[in-house]
Amino acid sequence: MGFEQVVYDPYDWKIHDDPYPTYRLLRDEAPAYYNEQRDFWALSRHEDVMAAFRDPVTFSNRRGVSIDDVGDAPAVMSFLGMDPPEHGRLRTLVSSGFTPRRVAQLEPRIRALATHYIDAFIERGACDFVDEFAGKLPMDVISEMVGVPPDDRDTLRGWADTVLHREEGSQAVPPAGQKAAAQLIGYFAQHVETRRKGAGDDDLTDALVAAEIEGDRLEDRDIIAFLFLMVIAGNETTTKLLANALYWISRNPEQRALLDADPGLIPGWAEETLRYDPSSQLIARTTTRDFDIHDRTIPEGAKLALLIGAANRDERVFGDPDTYAIERVTQPSLAFGQGTHFCLGASLARLEARVSLEEIHARLLNFEIDEAGLVRVHSSNVRGFAKMPIAFPPGKKEGAASS
Numbered sequence: 553m554g555f556e557q558v559v560y561d562p563y564d565w566k567i568h569d570d571p572y573p574t575y576r577l578l579r580d581e582a583p584a585y586y587n588e589q590r591d592f593w594a595l596s597r598h599e600d601v602m603a604a605f606r607d608p609v610t611f612s613n614r615r616g617v618s619i620d621d622v623g624d625a626p627a628v629m630s631f632l633g634m635d636p637p638e639h640g641r642l643r644t645l646v647s648s649g650f651t652p653r654r655v656a657q658l659e660p661r662i663r664a665l666a667t668h669y670i671d672a673f674i675e676r677g678a679c680d681f682v683d684e685f686a687g688k689l690p691m692d693v694i695s696e697m698v699g700v701p702p703d704d705r706d707t708l709r710g711w712a713d714t715v716l717h718r719e720e721g722s723q724a725v726p727p728a729g730q731k732a733a734a735q736l737i738g739y740f741a742q743h744v745e746t747r748r749k750g751a752g753d754d755d756l757t758d759a760l761v762a763a764e765i766e767g768d769r770l771e772d773r774d775i776i777a778f779l780f781l782m783v784i785a786g787n788e789t790t791t792k793l794l795a796n797a798l799y800w801i802s803r804n805p806e807q808r809a810l811l812d813a814d815p816g817l818i819p820g821w822a823e824e825t826l827r828y829d830p831s832s833q834l835i836a837r838t839t840t841r842d843f844d845i846h847d848r849t850i851p852e853g854a855k856l857a858l859l860i861g862a863a864n865r866d867e868r869v870f871g872d873p874d875t876y877a878i879e880r881v882t883q884p885s886l887a888f889g890q891g892t893h894f895c896l897g898a899s900l901a902r903l904e905a906r907v908s909l910e911e912i913h914a915r916l917l918n919f920e921i922d923e924a925g926l927v928r929v930h931s932s933n934v935r936g937f938a939k940m941p942i943a944f945p946p947g948k949k950e951g952a953a954s955s
């Protein structure tokens with residue numbers, strides 16, 4: 553098969569069911585793929601994706617990290633959309649909120665949130681896992697870090713979902729998505745203004761309002777863009793990871809038996825889910841020069857998708873890559889990216905996943921997913937479920953922390 557015969561279109565909803573056979577074709581037949589209709593390139597082999605992540609000079613973030621056509625969507629440029637050295641100055645400022653010590657301190661609070669949500673539905677013996685747990689907990693954690701009050705969180709989550717949704721076959725951000733982005737920006741503009749007036753709460757927003765880079769205060773637009781990024785990058789991806797973890801463990805009973813025999817495998821459960829079916833399937837770059845690879849030349853100024861989902865199944869790196877194996881000794885999965893823009897929230901996401909999955913494993917033992925009720929999200933890069941009905945033997949059970 554030649555380059556042009558493989559078709560990879562992340563806006564075709566059919567591919568959202570199972571992109572992995574297409575990814576294999578890309579890796580084998582078209583490792584430097586060009587989609588003429590959508591005008592983007594794609595790299596799919598682990599080695600190539602990793603190398604591109606590590607070369608911010610050739611592969612720039614300046615025109616964003618999505619291949620979507622953003623049209624008139626409001627421009628929000630956080631440090632995710634910057635290149636070195638500008639990127640590093642801003643990233644350093646917010647990094648203080650994500651040191652291993654600061655993140656570890658959040659564990660009791662994350663466990664209390666997990667317990668709270670499970671308590672609310674455990675006696676019912678059923679729930680929608682996305683609506684009642686996975687969609688709530690990451691938003692709560694981020695909201696508490698930046699000071700969004702509880703009453704506003706569902707509204708913000710609704711806007712974030714709308715920002716990511718794409719109509720079938722369309723590369724454009726739909727009008728509803730543009731409106732939701734404007735609403736999120738408006739909300740955070742208000743939030744920052746309140747904090748500038750001194751109504752602070754000693755959280756990350758206050759730290760940013762007070763922060764200085766080389767004597768300069770951070771501008772409101774930088775803080776607003778960062779808060780926007782947290783809600784999109786940190787919330788949606790973690791929500792998807794939690795539900796994907798339940799989905800894949802229930803589809804692999806022999807893996808579930810391993811977990812039941814040794815709950816110490818829970819971190820491996822999260823890690824393997826991130827490798828096998830990562831929430832963030834692709835991250836885009838723009839080339840700053842002509843780039844030769846696999847007998848093709850990707851021209852300067854091209855949109856290039858780095859296919860994390862494909863790289864994580866590359867048999868050149870992972871043995872038996874299409875098998876879900878929670879005991880797998882972790883190879884360099886690219887689920888959190890690599891290099892300059894490596895996910896700032898990776899340790900927080902891993903902590904949220906471990907604590908949530910410990911509580912779920914201890915209390916919702918033998919949960920079953922009603923597969924007929926599953927609904928997938930439709931996004932060009934985020935992969936996971938919008939609805940996941942589950943059932944389990946009802947009743948109060950002790951949590952993992954007390955067992």
Ligand code: HEM
Pocket residue numbers: 613617631632633643694781782785786787789790793830831832835886887888889890892893894895896897898900901
């Ligand atoms: C399972 C959960 C998560 C996944 C799969 C994920 C994935 C990613 C990926 C692939 C990148 C790299 C983007 C690039 O190279 O351009 C990234 C960056 C980032 N992530 Fe995450 N993320 C997750 C959770 C979080 C959380 C919980 C937070 C914070 C609360 C967060 C905050 C960020 C930020 C701020 C960046 C930009 C870093 C930079 O540009 O220097 N992420 N994430």
